[in-house]
Amino acid sequence: MPDYDARLVELYDTDNPAGPDLDHVRELADAIGATSVLDLGCGTGLVTAALVRPGRRVVGVDPSATMLAYAARRPGGDRVTWVHGDSRDVPDGPFDLALMTGNVAQHIPDPAWQRTLADLHDALRPGGVLVFESRNPRVRAWEAWAGAEPTTRPTDHGPLREWTEAEELEPGRVLLTFSNELTDLGELVVERLTLEFREREQLERQLAEAGFDVAHVWGDWSRSPCTDDAPLLVVEARRA
Numbered sequence: 001m002p003d004y005d006a007r008l009v010e011l012y013d014t015d016n017p018a019g020p021d022l023d024h025v026r027e028l029a030d031a032i033g034a035t036s037v038l039d040l041g042c043g044t045g046l047v048t049a050a051l052v053r054p055g056r057r058v059v060g061v062d063p064s065a066t067m068l069a070y071a072a073r074r075p076g077g078d079r080v081t082w083v084h085g086d087s088r089d090v091p092d093g094p095f096d097l098a099l100m101t102g103n104v105a106q107h108i109p110d111p112a113w114q115r116t117l118a119d120l121h122d123a124l125r126p127g128g129v130l131v132f133e134s135r136n137p138r139v140r141a142w143e144a145w146a147g148a149e150p151t152t153r154p155t156d157h158g159p160l161r162e163w164t165e166a167e168e169l170e171p172g173r174v175l176l177t178f179s180n181e182l183t184d185l186g187e188l189v190v191e192r193l194t195l196e197f198r199e200r201e202q203l204e205r206q207l208a209e210a211g212f213d214v215a216h217v218w219g220d221w222s223r224s225p226c227t228d229d230a231p232l233l234v235v236e237a238r239r240a
Helices: 020-031 046-050 065-073 112-123 141-147 200-209
Strands: 036-040 057-062 081-084 095-100 124-135 151-153 160-170 173-182 187-196 212-218 232-239
Touching: 020 046, 020 095, 020 124, 036 112, 046 057, 057 065, 065 081, 095 112, 112 124, 112 200, 141 160, 141 173, 200 212, 200 232
Parallel strands: 036 057, 036 095, 057 081, 095 124
Antiparallel strands: 124 232, 151 160, 160 173, 173 187, 212 232
């Protein structure tokens, strides 16, 4: 897959700051006494590095070499094992906790998603915990993303004008096109990705097929009830 533009990766943490997802996984890791943590789709490593503790092994895996290079430079990055790849490249475990934040689960289409769940099952110890989130398809968040007006903000490379387009290819599958115009440089960087919006029942079925017991499904990272209009499906499952 094409990698991300390094100039846009520099803005990633600003656009996706630490929030309740970090609080949730950090509390969970401490609560279960995790001595080994796997962050799949770790991106720039904001969450990954925050999970470092004395005596805890932390591994971050991501298919973007540009994001991993950024992650390795952040404070605490030298205490994380960074791996370029996907679930097939996870180093030997077993791990006590595996996580996917930042809607990583939605970036993985079927049948690669089923393979990913099987790989995570193999990487976790019996009773190990998997936690991730996926946007609730019933809220149709992509319509708001595509409906927003273009915005412009300053960057180290000059003004950046941004806008998003969305196309629902079929129910639950959305093609997003992100246009990023560096106006002073006269450059237009276009990034496209397809997101999978899976229903709760589908996620629970796929997890069961991969050998997981679903313990909780919340409506956000603050453990609110999962309702039809909840923004997220935050899933906590345990390896059977």
